[in-house]
Amino acid sequence: MNSLPQELIDTIIDGLPRPSLLSSSLVAKRWRRRSQQRALERIKFLSEAQVNRWCTDFPQDPEGIISYVQVARFEGIFFWSDPATFCRALKSLGSLTELWVSRTEIPDELPGQISRGELGKGITVLRLLSTSCTLATVVSVILSLPSLEVLRIVHPRVKSRGLLQSHPVTSQRTPLDLLELRGYVGGIEKALADSGFTFRRLFLDVDLSGVEQLIMLSSETVMELALYGV
Amino acid sequence: MLMDFPDGLAQENPHHTISLPALTTLDINLRRGGPLPRLIAILSSISSAPALGSVTIGHNRWSKIDQPFRGAWADIDRWLAQVARQARVRGGLSVMLKWWPKGKPVWEGFLCDFRRAGGQVKTDAHS
Numbered sequence: 001m002n003s004l005p006q007e008l009i010d011t012i013i014d015g016l017p018r019p020s021l022l023s024s025s026l027v028a029k030r031w032r033r034r035s036q037q038r039a040l041e042r043i044k045f046l047s048e049a050q051v052n053r054w055c056t057d058f059p060q061d062p063e064g065i066i067s068y069v070q071v072a073r074f075e076g077i078f079f080w081s082d083p084a085t086f087c088r089a090l091k092s093l094g095s096l097t098e099l100w101v102s103r104t105e106i107p108d109e110l111p112g113q114i115s116r117g118e119l120g121k122g123i124t125v126l127r128l129l130s131t132s133c134t135l136a137t138v139v140s141v142i143l144s145l146p147s148l149e150v151l152r153i154v155h156p157r158v159k160s161r162g163l164l165q166s167h168p169v170t171s172q173r174t175p176l177d178l179l180e181l182r183g184y185v186g187g188i189e190k191a192l193a194d195s196g197f198t199f200r201r202l203f204l205d206v207d208l209s210g211v212e213q214l215i216m217l218s219s220e221t222v223m224e225l226a227l228y229g230v
Numbered sequence: 231m232l233m234d235f236p237d238g239l240a241q242e243n244p245h246h247t248i249s250l251p252a253l254t255t256l257d258i259n260l261r262r263g264g265p266l267p268r269l270i271a272i273l274s275s276i277s278s279a280p281a282l283g284s285v286t287i288g289h290n291r292w293s294k295i296d297q298p299f300r301g302a303w304a305d306i307d308r309w310l311a312q313v314a315r316q317a318r319v320r321g322g323l324s325v326m327l328k329w330w331p332k333g334k335p336v337w338e339g340f341l342c343d344f345r346r347a348g349g350q351v352k353t354d355a356h357s
Contacts, residue, residue: 200252206268212275216248225250226257229269 010034040068048077051089058092069093073100078132083107090119098125106133111140125150132157139191149177152203158186175200175221181208182228193217204228247277254281256314258306259288270305276313285310285319303341311343319344320352 013034016024025035045051051074058066072093080086086107090096099120106128114120124147128138135158142151180203181189189210198218203226204211215222256279258269310319319341341351 206266206272211272212248215250215272215276219248219250221252222250223252224255224257225253226259227269227272228259229266 006030013038036065037068040065042071042073043069044073044075045089046076048080048082048085051077051085055085055088055092066092067095069095071098071100072096073102074104075100075102077104079105080107083109086110087113087119094119095122096120097122098127099123100127100129101131102127102129104131106131106137106141108134108137111137111144114141114144120145122147124148125152127152127154128156129154130157132159134159135187135191138188139195142188142192143195151176151178152180153182153185153188154180155183156185156188158188173197175218177201178203179214181205181214189214198222200224202226248275249278250276250282251278252281253279255284255286256282256317257286257288267302270302270309273306273309276309279313280316282314282317285314285317287319304343307341307343310341310349311347315344315347315349318350318352 009030013021013024013031016035016038018039021035021039025032025039027035043054045054058064072090074086077086083105084107086105087109090099090110091113123145126142126145126148129152131138131153133156138153138156138158142148175198177199178201179192179197179199181192182203182205185208189208190213193210193213196217198221199214200218200221201224202214202218202222204214205228208214211227215225258273260269310317341349345351
């Protein structure tokens, strides 16, 4: 076993099904790290209690196994009894690159904490599916994520407009990779167009009011365009 | 360049024409039987896409494309002929066309302007 190069061990572990990763982490010390990385690279939270337990069990530890989490998905948490829980969990996930929020409320506190650099610095992919939020909150979240590359928004449940502030992208930000807007997006498309973001790929419902404006803003950069006739 | 569609759909959106110099791929995904006026209006606002190499027309292959949408298909045909004649059209729609019984007049002239302009329609069932 000791003669096996680490790359070969990693390749073996990469081919294992997820349920086997706990066992493989116990094979030998050289198997542990990769097994834990794979086991924890994607996590899903299905309740606020589960998020609370995570925050208790894994306090912020940038060097610990919590740093293996790349993709976090929050699903079915329609309402936070303590909105700070969501922010606390995201703060603990300092290595996060993808955030999926599905049928879950985005608390109004979130964009402020992102703007202050307290969380979300490494998030490149944001997926919002039937997310409950105010327009002001979701737009502020989008505009304050500094590394955002891929933005997918499908059937958000925009509760109200909130106090929508103007957030023009003043710095010469390079085009983002992908924007997907599907379903009724409650003014998000207009806010994005006003912000001046440009994209290389656009996936858009044709019924959105600002489709032409979004295409026009990205006219020099867009390489792939998908139009959905709803 | 403004499109001159006989049914006047393009006139809903004649304000801007958009040039997309970097566009290489266009996916058109249809539901409810055929292309909607809104889709035609958006396409008609695109006046130029010189790098466009692939157009995929996706469609639910189990639903019929209804006769009332024939005019809209003609609009798409003209748009393809003017803006995307260098592209290859492919997708679920062309698969369905292959299945359609021969002799149905609705398909006789399908994408004929586009073909006449040199465009290719890929009808490979595995595309």
